[in-house]
Amino acid sequence: MCAKRVSVVDNERCVGCQLCMFACSRRLGYGGLGLSAILVKSTGGIERGFTVIVCRACQSPPCQKVCPTGALTAREGGGVRLNQDKCIGCGHCRDACPFGAIFWNYELNKPIVCLYCGYCVNYCPYKVLSFEGVRK
Amino acid sequence: MYGKVLHIDLSRKRSWVDDQSELFANRIGGVGVGIKLLEEELPKGADPLGPENVIVFAVGPLTGLYPMASKTIALFKSPLTGNLGESHAGGRSATAIRLAGYEAIVIKGASETPIYVAIHGGKVFFRDASGLWGVGNSLTVGRILREREPGAGVRSIMRIGVAGEKLVRYACVTTETYRHFGRLGLGAVFGSKKLKALVVSGAGIIPVKDVKLYRTLYDEIFNAATRTAIMRKYHDIGTSMNVSPLNEIGGLPTRNLKEARFEDAEKISGDFLAENYLGRRVACSHCPVACIHLAALREPYEDEPYFYKTTMISYDYEPIYALGSMLGISDTQGMFKLFHEAEVLAVDAMSTGVVLAWMTEAFEKGLISERETAGLKPRWGDWRTYLKAMRLIVEQPTEFYRDLSMGVMYASSKYGGSSYALSLGGNEMPGYHTGPAAHIGFLTGARHSHLDSAGYSLDQKILKENRKPSIEEIVDYLLEEESWRQILSSLVVCFFARGIYNPAFVEKALRAVGYSFNSSELVKLGLEFLREKNRFKVREGFKLKDLNLPERIYETPSPLGYIDREFVRKAVDLFYAKMGL
Ligand code: SF4
Ligand code: SF4
Numbered sequence: 001m002c003a004k005r006v007s008v009v010d011n012e013r014c015v016g017c018q019l020c021m022f023a024c025s026r027r028l029g030y031g032g033l034g035l036s037a038i039l040v041k042s043t044g045g046i047e048r049g050f051t052v053i054v055c056r057a058c059q060s061p062p063c064q065k066v067c068p069t070g071a072l073t074a075r076e077g078g079g080v081r082l083n084q085d086k087c088i089g090c091g092h093c094r095d096a097c098p099f100g101a102i103f104w105n106y107e108l109n110k111p112i113v114c115l116y117c118g119y120c121v122n123y124c125p126y127k128v129l130s131f132e133g134v135r136k
Numbered sequence: 137m138y139g140k141v142l143h144i145d146l147s148r149k150r151s152w153v154d155d156q157s158e159l160f161a162n163r164i165g166g167v168g169v170g171i172k173l174l175e176e177e178l179p180k181g182a183d184p185l186g187p188e189n190v191i192v193f194a195v196g197p198l199t200g201l202y203p204m205a206s207k208t209i210a211l212f213k214s215p216l217t218g219n220l221g222e223s224h225a226g227g228r229s230a231t232a233i234r235l236a237g238y239e240a241i242v243i244k245g246a247s248e249t250p251i252y253v254a255i256h257g258g259k260v261f262f263r264d265a266s267g268l269w270g271v272g273n274s275l276t277v278g279r280i281l282r283e284r285e286p287g288a289g290v291r292s293i294m295r296i297g298v299a300g301e302k303l304v305r306y307a308c309v310t311t312e313t314y315r316h317f318g319r320l321g322l323g324a325v326f327g328s329k330k331l332k333a334l335v336v337s338g339a340g341i342i343p344v345k346d347v348k349l350y351r352t353l354y355d356e357i358f359n360a361a362t363r364t365a366i367m368r369k370y371h372d373i374g375t376s377m378n379v380s381p382l383n384e385i386g387g388l389p390t391r392n393l394k395e396a397r398f399e400d401a402e403k404i405s406g407d408f409l410a411e412n413y414l415g416r417r418v419a420c421s422h423c424p425v426a427c428i429h430l431a432a433l434r435e436p437y438e439d440e441p442y443f444y445k446t447t448m449i450s451y452d453y454e455p456i457y458a459l460g461s462m463l464g465i466s467d468t469q470g471m472f473k474l475f476h477e478a479e480v481l482a483v484d485a486m487s488t489g490v491v492l493a494w495m496t497e498a499f500e501k502g503l504i505s506e507r508e509t510a511g512l513k514p515r516w517g518d519w520r521t522y523l524k525a526m527r528l529i530v531e532q533p534t535e536f537y538r539d540l541s542m543g544v545m546y547a548s549s550k551y552g553g554s555s556y557a558l559s560l561g562g563n564e565m566p567g568y569h570t571g572p573a574a575h576i577g578f579l580t581g582a583r584h585s586h587l588d589s590a591g592y593s594l595d596q597k598i599l600k601e602n603r604k605p606s607i608e609e610i611v612d613y614l615l616e617e618e619s620w621r622q623i624l625s626s627l628v629v630c631f632f633a634r635g636i637y638n639p640a641f642v643e644k645a646l647r648a649v650g651y652s653f654n655s656s657e658l659v660k661l662g663l664e665f666l667r668e669k670n671r672f673k674v675r676e677g678f679k680l681k682d683l684n685l686p687e688r689i690y691e692t693p694s695p696l697g698y699i700d701r702e703f704v705r706k707a708v709d710l711f712y713a714k715m716g717l
Contacts, residue, residue, distance in 0.1 A: 015426035017419035018231075018289075019203065019358075025341055026351065031201035031649070032235050033290060034341030041289030045279060046313045046418055047430065047448035106257075125362045125424040 002133040003077025005057035005116055006038070014050040014128045016040055020120035027119040037103055037114040055079060055101045055114035057134045063093035063102055063113075072113070078134035082113045138197060141173070142238045144253060144260060146329050147187060147245030151260040156240070164653070165196030165239055167222070168626035168665050170211040173242055175672055184215035184321075185303060185328035187246035194240040195230045196628040197651050200342050201350070203357050204633035206230050206420040209625050214320040215328075216305040216487070216543050217562035219676040220669055221320040222583045224625060226420030227312030229292040229336070236338025245329070252295075252333035254285055265332035272298060274482040277333065278313055287337025295333035296323045297482025299530045303327050304541040306487035306564070310479065314428055314450035315420065318484045319585055320563060345650035353645050357636055361424050366635045370427035374417075375453035376406035383461075385599060385695040387570040387592070390461045391516050392493035392556055393688050396569045396695075400466030404456050409468070415448055420630070427632060433472050449476050454586075457567025458489025463496065464516030477523055481530045487543065490564035491529070492522050494544045498553045508536040508551075555687035560584045561678075569689070571595030571696035573610045576704055579683050580711040581618060582669040587631060589618040599695050607703060611710045619662035626665065663715070670717050680712060 024036035038054040057079030064072040064080045071086035072093055089109035094102040103112040118131035139157030144150075156169070163169045170192045182188040191212045198205035208229040214221030233241060237258055247262075250269035254261045271277050274297030281293045292311050299307035300323030307323025308316045317323075326332070344350045361367050369377060382388040383401035390398040402408055415432025419425065430448040437443040449472045459465070459474040478485040496514040498504045506513065510528060512521050532538040539547045544564055548557030558565040560578040566586035568574040573591030581588025594613050598605045620639070621631065629637045637645070639655035646653055653661070670678075690699055 015417050015419040016421075017424050017426060018228075018421045019424055022200075022422055026354065029344070029347040031342035031344055031350075033200075033231075033339040034235070036339075039289045045275075045282065047416075049416060050418075123358065123424075126426075 003057065003075060003079065003116070004118060004131055005079060005134050006054050006114070006118060006121055007056075007130050007132050008052045008054065008128060009130050010128060011052050012049060013126045014040060014052060015126055016042065016046065016050045017125065019123045019125065020052070020129060023120040023123040027117065034107075035105065035112060037101075037112050038120055039100075039103065052128060053099055053101050054120075055116075056099060057116065059134075062096040062098065066092040066096040068092065075116070079116055080113060082111060084110055087111065138239060140238050141240045141242060142255070142260070144241065144243045145245045146243065146247045146251070146253075146331060149247075149262045153238075160197070160239060161651070163665075164623070164626035164661070165199075166194050166209045166626035166628035167211065167622055167669070168661065169240060170194040170209055171665060171668050171672060173240065174211045175668070177242060177244060178213060180675060181677070182213055184213040184218065184221070185324060187244075187329065189213050189325055189328070191243040191322070191325060192240060193229075193233065193243075194628070195234045196239070196626055197649060198627045198629060198645060199230045199234040200422070201344065201649055202354060202422075202645060203361060204423050204425070204630045204636070205627055206423045207625070207628045207630050208233060209628055210309070210317045210322055212322055212325050213676060215303070215324045216321040217584070219673040219678045220582060221322060221325070222669075223317040223319045223322055224587075224628070225309070225311050225315045225317045226423070226630065227292055227315035228290070228421040229294060229311050229315075230628065231421040232290060232292040232336040232338050234338070234342070235290065235340045236336050237340055241334075241336075243329070243331070243334075247330040250330045250332050252281070252335065253331065254335040256286060256337050268332050269301060269330075270298070273480045274298070274310060275313065275480060278310070281333055281335060285335050285337070287335075290339040291335060291337035293333060293335050295482075296326045296331075297480065299481045299483040300324055300327035302530055302532060302541070304483055304530055305543050306484040308482050308484045310482050314418070314430070314479075316484070319486065320583060321484075323482055342649075344648065346648045349644070349648040353648055358424065360636050361633070367425045367632065370632050371425050373406040373410050374427050374429040374451075376409055376429065376451055376456055378453045379405040379456055380407065382568070382570070385570070385596070386693070387568060387595070387695050388461050389457060389558075389565070389567055389569050391464045392462060392497045393558060393565075393569060393692050394497070396692055398461040398464070401461065403466050403468050404460040404471055409451060413468070413472070423630065425632065431472055433469060433476075447476060450479070451475060454567055455485035455489070458486045459522075462489045462493045462567070463519070463522060465519050466517060467519060470519030474519055474522055474526070477526050481526060483526070483530065486566065487564040488526060488529070490558050491540050491544045491547065492525055494548060494553060494557050495525065495540065497556055498548075498551060501553065503552045504536065508534070510534055510537070558686055558688060560685065561683060568592035569692065569694050571598065571694045572605065572699050572703060572707070573598070573614065575685055575689055575699060576610055576707045576711070577614050579685065579704070579708055580614060582666060582673065588621065589614040595694070595696055605696070607707045607710060611707055611714060615663075615711060615714055619666050620659065622662040622665035623658050667716060670715065674717070680708075680717075683708060
């Protein structure tokens with residue numbers, strides 16, 4: 001089975017409902033957005049539509065390369081895994097991600113990294129997202 | 137903790153947080169809590185435009201947890217009616233407030249110089265807004281704040297336009313470009329406090345008591361909203377789908393309600409707009425329905441060939457009525473330009489339309505002339521003139537336009553034409569001339585709005601059943617509906633989702649996240665909140681005997697025939713008697 005990721009199929013269909021964002025924290029048992037690894041924001045005002053920011057599961061992840069403690073390891077097939085215990089909260093990974101897809105847990109001072117579970121995709125009412133194999 | 141109230145004192149530039157968990161535990165949130173806070177914080181008889189007015193923003197226990205619990209309620213003293221001001225808005229306001237860690241924000245005092253307040257990460261910042269004050273286009277203000285402030289995606293930018301600065305009594309507060317605290321003049325209250333904007337960002341988490349039940353109920357709502365017909369009306373065509381059916385039955389106020397059918401309704405109807413102009417649909421945060429319909433208006437520049445601009449303009453039933461049929465406008469693009477101007481100035485489209493309609497008829501009848509209108513000749517359908525008039529109402533270069541900026545009741549008390557000044561309880565009329573229930577609802581509703589008790593749907597039901605309504609039936613319906621809506625707006629759930637959030641469901645939804653109210657308790661509380669709102673109104677000078685329908689409403693037949701004066705009077709009395717006022 002190949003590694004999967006959330007892919008933004010067509011952001012022009014996005015209505016900005018943020019249900020995907022809420023889904024991500026809910027899958028961990030919480031309401032709100034504090035643990036979400038996906039962000040939807042307007043592209044310069046709501047009149048211009050939305051952009052969805054989520055980990056695209058890079059083959060050669062820059063975030064992993066800059067992690068000084070080895071807390072981020074490359075996932076087979078693309079993307080990364082985070083080992084919370086090794087993470088020192090330096091924030092290099094967040095700065096290195098060109099998409100801004102590493103979010104931050106301010107309480108723990110640790111990154112929030114997508115788990116590639118696909119839960120959010122089930123709650124997108126407008127088929128903006130799909131859960132698919134990582135493209136090589 | 138559930139029940140954190142952030143207080144902001146604009147005079148002293150101070151803020152503090154207050155634990156009101158007990159108040160929230162007893163009174164849910166939203167209006168239930170809000171009316172109590174307003175009662176306590178607002179000195180009796182306060183000047184709505186003085187520093188002593190208080191603004192309460194509140195969200196509720198379901199905010200940030202369930203879909204469509206997406207509204208923020210605002211309570212204040214209204215500069216338009218002089219008593220209870222209440223309006224609701226969505227956008228990202230509710231989510232942002234709760235996830236910033238607050239359930240309510242109370243704003244009091246006034247700043248000497250223009251400021252805006254930003255709330256990020258549990259900190260409050262008072263920032264200078266002198267440069268933003270007077271910027272002619274409120275959309276520009278939104279753009280500037282978007283660039284200056286952090287929190288993209290998880291913030292709300294609530295701002296006023298020039299109308300609020302100039303204290304137009306029906307100026308609105310706009311959030312996320314297209315949503316509004318529209319009615320009853322919150323914009324003017326912001327303006328009087330020299331508060332240009334309130335920016336709130338937040339992305340916290342909310343622990344829930346019973347995660348399993350929470351997820352199950354969440355899915356139930358999600359499925360009902362996306363896979364059943366229950367929300368389809370708002371989803372497909374949006375609220376504008378009301379235009380045609382209301383016109384067909386003869387309930388669409390037209391040309392200042394001289395008529396209730398518009399010959400060109402087709403050109404402003406939901407189907408027509410969707411087919412020819414719909415450019416995008418957007419949603420409030422945490423709402424899968426996406427009822428916000430944006431028209432793409434493409435216009436050429438005259439000085440340059442092959443040069444166009446495309447403006448995205450939000451449309452809904454109420455502005456279509458107020459700035460469309462009410463003004464006899466059949467040029468769709470012209471109507472859109474009026475909508476856009478309302479956004480630019482940040483005025484309530486509904487009140488503005490009713491004011492312009494009165495102005496047109498008063499001009500027609502010779503009560504006012506070009507001397508008053510500064511040379512404008514208002515004429516049904518002539519959107520170009522209305523466009524100019526809107527700006528004049530905001531800029532108020534003459535006494536007449538200043539009078540118009542006070543609302544239609546005030547203007548007509550000065551120039552005459554009260555019999556066709558379509559104001560109910562001081563608030564300009566909503567777009568339903570469906571029968572007695574609608575109008576009795578506007579009169580008795582705590583904020584004199586169609587959103588109070590939706591009498592128009594009862595009228596339409598009675599029409600379908602082809603029978604005569606009784607006073608009892610109407611009063612019971614309105615009272616029950618308005619009471620229950622107090623609960624929805626305490627939770628705070630969008631009224632469009634009222635089909636999903638019935639009492640039994642609300643009880644379960646609350647239980648999953650840790651609050652126990654049973655459904656019959658909720659119904660009782662709703663009535664209690666409604667009583668309190670009305671007691672507050674009375675405290676601030678509201679008098680039952682001042683409640684009257686303008687003559688015009690009796691003169692123009694509704695789909696249920698002519699409305700009977702005696703019937704209305706008796707119904708209003710019975711309503712207040714049953715409510716216990
Ligand atoms: S795939 Fe899972 S972890 Fe990643 S954004 Fe979606 S819900 Fe969150
Ligand atoms: S759930 Fe879909 S439509 Fe809604 S914000 Fe996310 S990507 Fe956009």
